[in-house]
Amino acid sequence: MSILVLHKSNVSRRGHLAKAAEYAKRNGDRLLLAVKDPTWEKEFADVVVSVDTSDIEATVAAVRALAATEPEPVRAVAAFVGHSVPAAAAVAADLGLPFVGEQVAHTLRDKYAMREAFSSGNVPQPVHGLARTLDEAVTQAARIGFPLVLKPLIDNDSGYFRRVDDVAELTEYFPVVQRGAWSGIAHNPLYDWMVETYDSAILLEEYLPGAEVSVESIVVDGRAHVVAIHDKPVPMEGPYIQLEYALPVFTGSVQSPSLVGVLFTVNAIAVVLLQVPLNQYTSKISSSALVICGALLLMTTSFAAASLGSVGSLVVSVLLFSAAEVLIDPRIDSEMANTVPAHRRGMAFGFIGTAMAVGGACANGLAAWLSTDEGAPERQFWLLLVAVSAAFAAVLYAASWATRTRGAARTSHGMSSAPSV
Numbered sequence: 001m002s003i004l005v006l007h008k009s010n011v012s013r014r015g016h017l018a019k020a021a022e023y024a025k026r027n028g029d030r031l032l033l034a035v036k037d038p039t040w041e042k043e044f045a046d047v048v049v050s051v052d053t054s055d056i057e058a059t060v061a062a063v064r065a066l067a068a069t070e071p072e073p074v075r076a077v078a079a080f081v082g083h084s085v086p087a088a089a090a091v092a093a094d095l096g097l098p099f100v101g102e103q104v105a106h107t108l109r110d111k112y113a114m115r116e117a118f119s120s121g122n123v124p125q126p127v128h129g130l131a132r133t134l135d136e137a138v139t140q141a142a143r144i145g146f147p148l149v150l151k152p153l154i155d156n157d158s159g160y161f162r163r164v165d166d167v168a169e170l171t172e173y174f175p176v177v178q179r180g181a182w183s184g185i186a187h188n189p190l191y192d193w194m195v196e197t198y199d200s201a202i203l204l205e206e207y208l209p210g211a212e213v214s215v216e217s218i219v220v221d222g223r224a225h226v227v228a229i230h231d232k233p234v235p236m237e238g239p240y241i242q243l244e245y246a247l248p249v250f251t252g253s254v255q256s257p258s259l260v261g262v263l264f265t266v267n268a269i270a271v272v273l274l275q276v277p278l279n280q281y282t283s284k285i286s287s288s289a290l291v292i293c294g295a296l297l298l299m300t301t302s303f304a305a306a307s308l309g310s311v312g313s314l315v316v317s318v319l320l321f322s323a324a325e326v327l328i329d330p331r332i333d334s335e336m337a338n339t340v341p342a343h344r345r346g347m348a349f350g351f352i353g354t355a356m357a358v359g360g361a362c363a364n365g366l367a368a369w370l371s372t373d374e375g376a377p378e379r380q381f382w383l384l385l386v387a388v389s390a391a392f393a394a395v396l397y398a399a400s401w402a403t404r405t406r407g408a409a410r411t412s413h414g415m416s417s418a419p420s421v
Contacts, residue, residue: 010081
């Protein structure tokens with residue numbers, strides 16, 4: 001038997017494909033993959049067909065041709081992203097395989113159509129409406145009431161998703177959300193139909209306060225089986241952008257905004273309390289060694305805090321992070337004072353600050369590229385972290401050694417050339 005995955009190239013799905021390949025191998029199945037311009041994906045599939053899954057008709061034709069040449073019948077169709085669900089539904093219908101129906105797939109990808117379907121089924125939900133212009137939005141707001149939420153009808157819902165509390169905010173943010181809602185989504189298989197149907201409208205919904213939880217389930221023979229529960233930890237109190245899903249769900253106290261303030265307070269107190277004893281204890285250790293140890297501790301605790309979920313682990317990570325700060329900052333100041341001429345120290349400190357800012361930005365970008373959607377770093381991520389840390393330590397040590405060697409040479413030269421008295 002064969003399993004077919006419809007995919008939109010995204011490096012964050014590497015873990016998903018790896019698990020799919022593992023499942024197929026364990027069950028004696030072949031893994032087939034349909035994706036546009038495949039590169040790294042090839043290592044996980046038995047057969048890869050290049051097709052733009054944004055084009056539903058082309059995808060159906062390509063899969064039909066692939067199925068005709070396969071030695072084993074295709075027994076299942078899967079998609080890892082919502083973008084590919086309409087195409088997967090069409091492919092499943094063409095192959096006679098179980099999947100959500102094509103009309104259901106379209107409805108679920110269209111937020112307004114989904115709301116209307118819920119209404120027809122008497123499912124409780126927020127008051128909602130469409131607006132193509134600011135005047136229409138003001139009219140809808142009068143009916144819905146403030147606060148309300150502005151959101152795209154399809155895609156871009158994480159980046160252009162805004163709560164507004166009054167007419168002034170609605171006037172300010174409606175054009176921003178509307179412009180962003182319809183930009184960069186021409187690749188979506190439903191884009192042309194959505195543009196023709198809604199004419200650049202966006203969705204306005206009643207704001208419902210409280211915790212937001214997403215329950216992921218699979219429906220088999222009319223019965224829902226829950227497979228995961230995701231917490232959306234960033235509340236919509238004030239300006240809001242959906243940042244992440246957290247798996248598993250943590251308690252409200254773990255994810256509450258007040259916890260962030262507590263962690264910052266712990267960090268500040270720990271730095272103050274650790275400075276004197278930690279500096280006394282490490283006074284006989286070289287500055288370069290302490291900076292290296294502090295940097296490694298800083299990176300390790302940063303990624304541990306991102307990977308572990310309990311309050312205790314976060315507090316411990318913050319305490320270790322604080323210790324790393326205490327190890328690093330005074331030593332950098334000391335090294336700069338001892339090795340950089342006085343007239344160049346301002347430039348040197350500016351360079352250090354810029355390097356830290358660039359390093360932080362690159363680290364965040366690297367983490368986003370290598371981590372999975374759930375935020376749990378893959379094994380490759382940790383291996384790369386070790387390699388980067390080791391390289392950083394080696395460069396730092398070499399630079400420190402070279403600087404001290406040159407300084408010692410200059411001192412020796414000055415002493416040997418001094419006139420005798």
